[in-house]
Amino acid sequence: xxxxxxxxxxxxxxQAFRIIENGYVTVSDEGRVVYAGSQLPATAGELVDFGDRLxxxxxxxxxxxxxxxxxxxxxxxxxxxxxxxxxxxxxxxKFADTDYARRIYTRxxxxxWMQGTMRSAVFATIHPEATCVxxxxxxxxxxxxxxxxxxxxxxxxxxxxxxxxxxFAAVSVLDDELGRDGxxxxxxxxxxxxxxxEEMLTTLGRLAxxxxxxxxxxLSENRHEIDWVHELEPDATCYGDAYNRYGLFGQTPTLMAxxxxxxDEEMRLMRENGVCIVHCPTSNSNLASGMAPVRRFLDNGIRxxxxxxxxxxxxxxxxxxxxxxxQTSKMHFAQSRGSIPFLSLSEAxxxxxxxxxxxxxxxxxxxxxxxxxxxxxxxxxxxxxxYTLPERIGRFIYIGDDRDIxxxxxxxxxxxxxxxxx
Amino acid sequence: xxxxxxxxxxxxxxQAFRIIENGYVTVSDEGRVVYAGSQLPATAGELVDFGDRLxxxxxxxxxxxxxxxxxxxxxxxxxxxxxxxxxxxxxxxKFADTDYARRIYTRxxxxxWMQGTMRSAVFATIHPEATCVxxxxxxxxxxxxxxxxxxxxxxxxxxxxxxxxxxFAAVSVLDDELGRDGxxxxxxxxxxxxxxxEEMLTTLGRLAxxxxxxxxxxLSENRHEIDWVHELEPDATCYGDAYNRYGLFGQTPTLMAxxxxxxDEEMRLMRENGVCIVHCPTSNSNLASGMAPVRRFLDNGIRxxxxxxxxxxxxxxxxxxxxxxxQTSKMHFAQSRGSIPFLSLSEAxxxxxxxxxxxxxxxxxxxxxxxxxxxxxxxxxxxxxxYTLPERIGRFIYIGDDRDIxxxxxxxxxxxxxxxxx
Numbered sequence: 081x082x083x084x085x086x087x088x089x090x091x092x093x094x095q096a097f098r099i100i101e102n103g104y105v106t107v108s109d110e111g112r113v114v115y116a117g118s119q120l121p122a123t124a125g126e127l128v129d130f131g132d133r134l135x136x137x138x139x140x141x142x143x144x145x146x147x148x149x150x151x152x153x154x155x156x157x158x159x160x161x162x163x164x165x166x167x168x169x170x171x172x173x174k175f176a177d178t179d180y181a182r183r184i185y186t187r188x189x190x191x192x193w194m195q196g197t198m199r200s201a202v203f204a205t206i207h208p209e210a211t212c213v214x215x216x217x218x219x220x221x222x223x224x225x226x227x228x229x230x231x232x233x234x235x236x237x238x239x240x241x242x243x244x245x246x247x248f249a250a251v252s253v254l255d256d257e258l259g260r261d262g263x264x265x266x267x268x269x270x271x272x273x274x275x276x277x278e279e280m281l282t283t284l285g286r287l288a289x290x291x292x293x294x295x296x297x298x299l300s301e302n303r304h305e306i307d308w309v310h311e312l313e314p315d316a317t318c319y320g321d322a323y324n325r326y327g328l329f330g331q332t333p334t335l336m337a338x339x340x341x342x343x344d345e346e347m348r349l350m351r352e353n354g355v356c357i358v359h360c361p362t363s364n365s366n367l368a369s370g371m372a373p374v375r376r377f378l379d380n381g382i383r384x385x386x387x388x389x390x391x392x393x394x395x396x397x398x399x400x401x402x403x404x405x406x407q408t409s410k411m412h413f414a415q416s417r418g419s420i421p422f423l424s425l426s427e428a429x430x431x432x433x434x435x436x437x438x439x440x441x442x443x444x445x446x447x448x449x450x451x452x453x454x455x456x457x458x459x460x461x462x463x464x465x466x467y468t469l470p471e472r473i474g475r476f477i478y479i480g481d482d483r484d485i486x487x488x489x490x491x492x493x494x495x496x497x498x499x500x501x502x
Numbered sequence: 503x504x505x506x507x508x509x510x511x512x513x514x515x516x517q518a519f520r521i522i523e524n525g526y527v528t529v530s531d532e533g534r535v536v537y538a539g540s541q542l543p544a545t546a547g548e549l550v551d552f553g554d555r556l557x558x559x560x561x562x563x564x565x566x567x568x569x570x571x572x573x574x575x576x577x578x579x580x581x582x583x584x585x586x587x588x589x590x591x592x593x594x595x596k597f598a599d600t601d602y603a604r605r606i607y608t609r610x611x612x613x614x615w616m617q618g619t620m621r622s623a624v625f626a627t628i629h630p631e632a633t634c635v636x637x638x639x640x641x642x643x644x645x646x647x648x649x650x651x652x653x654x655x656x657x658x659x660x661x662x663x664x665x666x667x668x669x670f671a672a673v674s675v676l677d678d679e680l681g682r683d684g685x686x687x688x689x690x691x692x693x694x695x696x697x698x699x700e701e702m703l704t705t706l707g708r709l710a711x712x713x714x715x716x717x718x719x720x721l722s723e724n725r726h727e728i729d730w731v732h733e734l735e736p737d738a739t740c741y742g743d744a745y746n747r748y749g750l751f752g753q754t755p756t757l758m759a760x761x762x763x764x765x766d767e768e769m770r771l772m773r774e775n776g777v778c779i780v781h782c783p784t785s786n787s788n789l790a791s792g793m794a795p796v797r798r799f800l801d802n803g804i805r806x807x808x809x810x811x812x813x814x815x816x817x818x819x820x821x822x823x824x825x826x827x828x829q830t831s832k833m834h835f836a837q838s839r840g841s842i843p844f845l846s847l848s849e850a851x852x853x854x855x856x857x858x859x860x861x862x863x864x865x866x867x868x869x870x871x872x873x874x875x876x877x878x879x880x881x882x883x884x885x886x887x888x889y890t891l892p893e894r895i896g897r898f899i900y901i902g903d904d905r906d907i908x909x910x911x912x913x914x915x916x917x918x919x920x921x922x923x924x
Contacts, residue, residue: 152897153884153898153899154896154897156896157847303836366832367832368832368833368844369836394900394901395900403816407788410787411787411790415792425579465572465606471576474575474578475574475576476575478578478816479575481903
């Protein structure tokens with residue numbers, strides 16, 4: 081048992097920040113919150129005082145591509161499909177070389193730690209060995225993750241395709257290796273419909289069902305992509321239905337990234353099946369995809385998380401994604417002449433913490449029973465004048481960065497800096 | 503005479519970066535570029551070798567509000583007009599207290615230096631004493647600036663209004679004090695049409711003409727604002743014409759910030775009068791204003807610069823503004839189904855350097871005769887793999903920050919860090 085004292089800020093509900101000035105969070109030996117409030121509890125264990133610092137839930141990044149880390153900030157001159165062909169696939173092919181993978185993945189995991197992202201849902205590549213290296217780096221760093229060995233068997237270079245049998249075997253091995261007790265686990269990862277044959281999708285649906293594994297993929301990101309899916313799967317009622325008919329759309333917990341052009345039918349299916357949308361506004365800007373109608377998703381009762389989508393998204397900080405989520409919703413507001421309300425800052429923060437965290441269990445809030453995933457924020461540079469606590473959290477989100485994050489906890493463990501180089 | 507060796511990167515034209523690997527820039531004792539190329543010139547003076555670092559033109563921020571610096575990252579829940587009333591005007595009123603002004607302006611000037619912005623066009627407040635403090639801090643720091651004492655006499659709290667006579671006198675005093683030899687100068691600054699009476703606008707037009715002073719203001723930022731201007735100035739053919747009829751629209755060099763909703767008539771007037779648009783995409787996102795059609799401005803031969811518009815814009819780095827300028831143009835691209843080409847990175851960089859710099863003379867490029875305004879970029883953290891120089895400049899723009907800026911030059915002078923506190 082241990083108790084931390086600081087200014088506690090989280091979002092148990094999206095409507096507003098809960099702010100406990102000079103509050104206490106007591107954490108069990110299992111790393112779970114047992115108390116958060118303004119009084120020091122009778123059973124508090126050791127007391128660690130963070131003084132005037134802020135204590136907030138750590139960030140959860142529900143969509144990004146580890147092998148694209150090297151491409152961050154590059155290749156922003158194309159839309160999705162040519163971008164995949166010209167920049168992304170060639171980079172991912174390099175991960176056949178496990179030494180290369182270890183070098184890039186080491187930096188990738190370091191950056192997640194640096195940016196305060198304690199949990200993530202990650203696409204790797206088709207390469208089993210490199211994917212195991214990535215999972216191992218997560219475990220060593222103490223960071224939670226769903227690690228996806230990518231499955232794809234069409235419309236991609238030969239060197240980036242696996243067979244349904246290979247994907248089935250590799251994900252099974254990864255799942256056996258990782259098990260279900262730790263915070264690093266396997267996830268079924270069809271790249272997207274255009275790169276998965278019927279056989280692949282059938283096999284992955286069976287894999288998810290047999291092993292009760294979650295699923296992640298891409299959905300309705302770009303207009304050309306959607307047209308292509310309609311050609312490839314003419315019987316599907318919508319893009320999402322092309323996953324649904326193979327049992328890859330909420331039959332087990334499912335993340336679908338982007339959804340810039342999700343229509344009413346697709347939204348209905350997502351709501352009914354409990355599919356979680358991962359909104360990636362930086363990526364949707366960079367790849368000129370469009371602006372996902374997040375307010376409509378929320379109004380329709382669909383769960384929404386946020387993702388950096390590195391390297392479609394250029395920056396691995398969830399702070400930036402929170403900013404862009406609010407700003408993108410403000411463009412919907414402006415274009416609708418004010419009829420579509422934009423996201424408040426607390427709503428966007430909730431998406432990046434508790435909403436995304438729910439994919440990992442009870443994660444992303446300081447309510448009792450939640451894993452203690454937390455960041456200690458030293459905002460003294462930003463807090464040069466007498467700012468209120470609501471102002472301080474706003475300033476940290478909008479103008480703070482990794483420099484202000486001083487301590488990082490995942491499931492109660494304070495995580496030391498992982499290695500930057502192999 | 504002094505010569506710097508580094509990887510030289512600038513944009514003499516918007517179409518592409520000019521990249522000189524291991525190049526040389528020779529600078530005269532007056533601080534002007536006399537040579538940039540791949541050979542060490544015969545007359546080179548002292549040679550300073552920056553090794554593997556990048557040498558780029560410094561940034562020019564053509565629109566921001568110094569007294570709103572404290573509000574950065576706050577108050578992002580309202581559109582322009584209520585935001586002005588509720589958050590911005592109350593903060594600006596504090597600048598009647600010159601000690602307060604000195605404290606905030608000291609940090610503001612420090613941050614410009616930190617972010618590598620060597621020239622700026624700045625709104626101050628109506629307060630003459632505080633505005634002189636700001637101008638003085640610029641001079642001491644060695645940073646170039648147009649400093650605008652704000653003129654406003656209606657639709658604002660009493661404490662934030664001056665009279666036409668007061669504004670005329672205060673700007674004249676500032677202009678006399680600063681003169682025309684240095685790089686800190688006065689600029690005529692009507693806040694915007696809704697806060698300036700006919701008498702004020704007439705007086706400011708006369709002031710600009712008599713003293714041959716440049717002008718800066720706001721234009722067509724928000725739909726409600728435009729409706730309001732139409733009510734206030736029913737005879738004007740467009741919002742811009744409301745400035746034009748008072749000689750405040752290109753009769754002397756003129757900056758107009760925002761232009762989210764500039765129509766064909768306004769565009770025609772701007773082109774004919776040579777008015778420069780300052781595009782502020784971060785601000786336009788945060789205040790839910792809209793997306794300025796920058797490609798149309800460029801196609802129409804209108805000059806465009808970029809601005810952070812602190813604190814409507816939340817962050818004082820021009821790197822962010824460059825990113826948002828490209829991304830905003832990509833949303834126009836997506837919404838036009840690809841018919842409006844988006845800005846390339848070199849185009850956006852050009853807007854932030856040479857295009858904006860042209861308001862200050864020959865600034866923003868390493869062509870002969872240009873002021874040597876430059877930043878030395880140490881991107882070794884970002885350049886962990888074998889990146890090409892075009893990739894390195896892209897990565898610095900998208901994922902670099904002030905940490906990577908190691909040396910700052912303005913007009914040939916290497917600027918030491920200015921004080922952070924009074």
